[in-house]
Amino acid sequence: MTEEEFDAFYATAFPRLTGQLYAFTGDRGEAQDVVQEAFVRAWDRRRELLADGAPEAWVRTVAMRLAASRWRRARRWLELVRGTPPPEHMPGPGPERAVLVAALRTLPEAQRMAVVLHHLCDLTVEQVASETGAPVGTVKARLSRGRAALARQLGEAEREDDRVR
Numbered sequence: 001m002t003e004e005e006f007d008a009f010y011a012t013a014f015p016r017l018t019g020q021l022y023a024f025t026g027d028r029g030e031a032q033d034v035v036q037e038a039f040v041r042a043w044d045r046r047r048e049l050l051a052d053g054a055p056e057a058w059v060r061t062v063a064m065r066l067a068a069s070r071w072r073r074a075r076r077w078l079e080l081v082r083g084t085p086p087p088e089h090m091p092g093p094g095p096e097r098a099v100l101v102a103a104l105r106t107l108p109e110a111q112r113m114a115v116v117l118h119h120l121c122d123l124t125v126e127q128v129a130s131e132t133g134a135p136v137g138t139v140k141a142r143l144s145r146g147r148a149a150l151a152r153q154l155g156e157a158e159r160e161d162d163r164v165r
Contacts, residue, residue: 019031042059
């Protein structure tokens with residue numbers, strides 16, 4: 001990848017990756033920092049990135065790992081400053097989130113990826129197509145089928161929840 005190609009890649013991928021990492025971290029500044037750091041690391045590997053064929057996926061993976069690492073360091077630092085050990089039991093996700101995650105897991109991987117990228121990462125259909133390498137029509141079909149399957153799954157979970165009450 002030449003410098004010009006890398007610059008073009010950066011210009012198109014940075015906003016998209018920042019949006020995805022913002023969803024992951026919940027902090028826009030942190031998302032921008034880790035994506036920027038991932039691009040710095042990608043600069044040193046720019047020739048191999050083109051050969052890999054998925055440079056954006058590589059940068060996203062590095063950025064997500066950086067974000068997780070920063071979170072762990074910050075958490076550990078807070079524990080040291082407070083002088084308290086980490087809690088023995090961390091509460092799990094709320095029931096709504098658990099039901100949604102369970103329903104997402106029932107979807108085929110391609111549908112799940114399309115639904116998550118479009119609805120949770122706020123990517124357009126065209127961006128999802130670019131990200132997954134699938135045609136726009138295929139992404140639309142995956143989204144339609146995925147939403148229908150989720151509606152069925154979540155409807156069944158709601159009916160089951162009503163029976164328990």
